[in-house]
Amino acid sequence: MALTFALMFSAPLLRYGWTLLGNVWTETKELINLTVGILSPGVLLSSAVFYIRTRKERPQLPRKHISTTTIVGVLASFVIGTASLAAQISDTQWWRPVPLFWSSVPPLVAQHTAFIVLAIAATDDNSRIYWHTFVLGLFTLPLWAYLSFETYRLVLDSDSGSAWYAAAAGGLALSTFSSFMVNVYSTSYFADDRRHTTDSVKPKALM
Helix, strand or coil, rough: CCHHHHHHHEEEEEEEHHHHHHHCCCCCCHHHHHHHHHHHHHHHHHHHHHHHHCCCCCCCCCCCCCCHHHHHHHHHHHHHHHHHHHHHHCCCCCCCCCHHHHHHHHHHHHHHHHHHHHHCCCCCCCHHHHHHHHHHHHHHHHHHHHHHHHHHHHHCCCCHHHHHHHHHHHHHHHHHHHHHHHHHHHHHHHHHCCCCCCCCCCCCCCC
């Protein structure tokens, strides 16, 4: 429900972002829309993530530690995604790469830093694994970005320069969303119908 409500705010957030940037940034409406489209998913998903972590009453199953197989798989996806994106660079007809950089790299760094800090500050195993999942999930970003790039370029018949904006938006959004779903499924009692009891491990505030 938290994620659903967050996504419901995508329309007003996009509108406010478009209005704000439109008043202070002398750029085309198309570029402003693309930039806001990159920034909005991260803000909305992070809002849902932090909201859920502050709900002390939410029943929560104990988390298992992230397996080595999972880590290796994620790192493999990072290598494959990065190599696939790198192969597209030489053939790209770049369209406004500077706004693309500022709308994608700083938010990624800020998000990754926040997850690392929260993982270090976590006071119990569930919270620590929760934030580690998000940190690890961001390593899937290149693969999601490449899939978004190809979808935008081939299915929607876009030029390669604009497709990089779709890659940034898809990579940031889908890497966080997939981690979010892993965490929810791994800790929810609905994922295990044998454990519908009240003796749950409850998260301690944000940490």
